Amino acid sequence: DQQVKQNSPSLSVQEGRISILNCDYTNSMFDYFLWYKKYPAEGPTFLISISSIKDKNEDGRFTVFLNKSAKHLSLHIVPSQPGDSAVYFCAASDRGNQGGKLIFGQGTELSVKP
Amino acid sequence: GAGVSQTPSNKVTEKGKYVELRCDPISGHTALYWYRQSLGQGPEFLIYFQGTGAADDSGLPNDRFFAVRPEGSVSTLKIQRTERGDSAVYLCASSRSPNTEAFFGQGTRLTVV
Structure with a gap:
């Protein structure tokens, strides 16, 4: 039972362009979502x-969008840089009932080409 | 150190042996988590401590796995009678509270031969 899914195992983007990484979830009790990067x-x-009470959170080149009705979130990286090349994991938690326990997706490997 | 520290970074053991993996969380972080990551997969939750007590151990795969955090700081994950299927990277994370983001250590790569 995969509660958090990242359906694209890999993504290749040109330097300077936008990278969009997607994540879907099935558990409507999730109230907090995170993105992690792994080298x-x-x-x-x-x-x-991002908390489930928001639909957008921005931090520099990174923006996360949350669509609760579709149970979908995405991470936008603009502009993409070669140093962004890594595996990106989305994660979700039901903080109200399960504290900080995170459920992770399978990851998307981003490659940013110079 | 400033971050989460895990030792050893690599461990090779023979099938059937006992292993201990250690995690030093960030100072002052009350919540501590253990995850396991297999190749090509995301981290999989094992157990979560709030202070000294295990708040949720629902991810431990069977009774060969056990973890302790006796003084609310350092934690040890213990695996008895290791099997080849236990081979994975074991990740530890800590957070200031259960409702804040968790910071991960570099992991311990366990190989059971």
Whole structure:
């Protein structure tokens, strides 16, 4: 039972263009969503989060959009840079009932070409 | 150190042996989490501590897995009678509270041969 899904295993984008990473979830009790970035041989690094009471959160080049009715969130990176090349994981939690326990998607490997 | 520290970074053990993996969370973080990541997958939740107590251990796969956090800081994940299927990267994370973002360590790569 995959509660959080990232259907694209990989994405390739030209430097300077927009990268859009997508994530779908099935559990309507999720109230907090996060994106993590992971380089090889390192642990995931927190990028940006959004509460279910919002539909958008922005931090520099990174913006996360949440569509609760569609149970869908996306991460936009503008402009994309070669250093953004990594695996991106979306994660969700039901903080009201399950505290900080995170359910992760399978990840999308982003490659930004110079 | 400033971040979450996990030791060892790599561990190779023989099938049937016992292993202990250690996690040093960020100072002052009361919540601590263990996850396991297999190749090509996202991290999979194992157990979560709030202070010294296990608030949720629903992700532990079976009774060969056990974790402790006796003083509310360092945690140890213990695996008995290891199996080849236990091979994975074991990740530890900590957060200031259950409602704030978690910060991950670099992981321990466990290989059972």
